[in-house]
Amino acid sequence: DFGFSEAFSTAFDLSIAGRSCRNGSLPSTRWELYDSYTRRMLPSLAARATARDLAWFMGENFRPILSSAEYERITEGYASELGAPVTVIEEVSRSGLLLVEADAIAFEHDLLKDFFRAEHLLRGASGQVLIDRLLEPKYAELAELVIPNITDEGTIRGLLSHADPRLLSLGFRGGLGPLAQSVIRQQCSDLLLKTRDTLPDVKI
Numbered sequence: 001d002f003g004f005s006e007a008f009s010t011a012f013d014l015s016i017a018g019r020s021c022r023n024g025s026l027p028s029t030r031w032e033l034y035d036s037y038t039r040r041m042l043p044s045l046a047a048r049a050t051a052r053d054l055a056w057f058m059g060e061n062f063r064p065i066l067s068s069a070e071y072e073r074i075t076e077g078y079a080s081e082l083g084a085p086v087t088v089i090e091e092v093s094r095s096g097l098l099l100v101e102a103d104a105i106a107f108e109h110d111l112l113k114d115f116f117r118a119e120h121l122l123r124g125a126s127g128q129v130l131i132d133r134l135l136e137p138k139y140a141e142l143a144e145l146v147i148p149n150i151t152d153e154g155t156i157r158g159l160l161s162h163a164d165p166r167l168l169s170l171g172f173r174g175g176l177g178p179l180a181q182s183v184i185r186q187q188c189s190d191l192l193l194k195t196r197d198t199l200p201d202v203k204i
Contacts (some may be wrong), residue, residue: 012109016033016034016068019071020033020036020037020040029148029174029175029176029177030111030129030144030145031118031144031146031148031149031177032148034111034115034157035115038051038112038116041095041096042092042097043168045093046082046088047091047095049078049082049091050075050078050079050088051092051116052074052116052117052119053078054074054078054092054116055117055120057074057118058107058113059113059114059117060122061126063105064106065105066104066105066106066141067103068103068104071089075088075089075092075100076089089097093105096108096142114141114142114145117146118142118146121133121142121146122146122149126152127152128153128155128157130146130150130155131162132157134146135162143159143163143167144176145176147159147176147180148177148180149177150179156180160180160183170189171183171184172184
């Protein structure tokens, strides 16, 4: 079984799990954890779309904090594009997902921002384009949140061929979803069989 402490490795992960997993049912991936939590805190589709766009803007421009005026200006533009009422701006700011000070606004934690960035990326890229994006240092940290959503095995294989040992270990134990786990375990099995055939004296 996939260990709880391995699935959620930061203090903030455990905090979110404590807030949202009250019935004893634990998600197997970090993406599932944050998806469940953010949907509970921000159920409106328009508000979630605004949060995705906001997180993407902040990530693309390396802006961990925005002034209140800038936040209002940016999110008003997003609401207008969505055809949503301006009340969506207040809905996002009061959701509990943002820290709101006197004249500064930021996501409560970078992991929340990264979750919404990953959601934005998934809506704008797929296949080789998605693989290329996640190989860029700017987006590499989003892989753990993106991979559980990929249903194409070829894309999974392409991403995992460049993955670091930590990500592969996480995937082997199910922390990147069942498809990634199946691909990694099959690759391990193939490697062991190849090793056995190459070195007949080795017993596996």
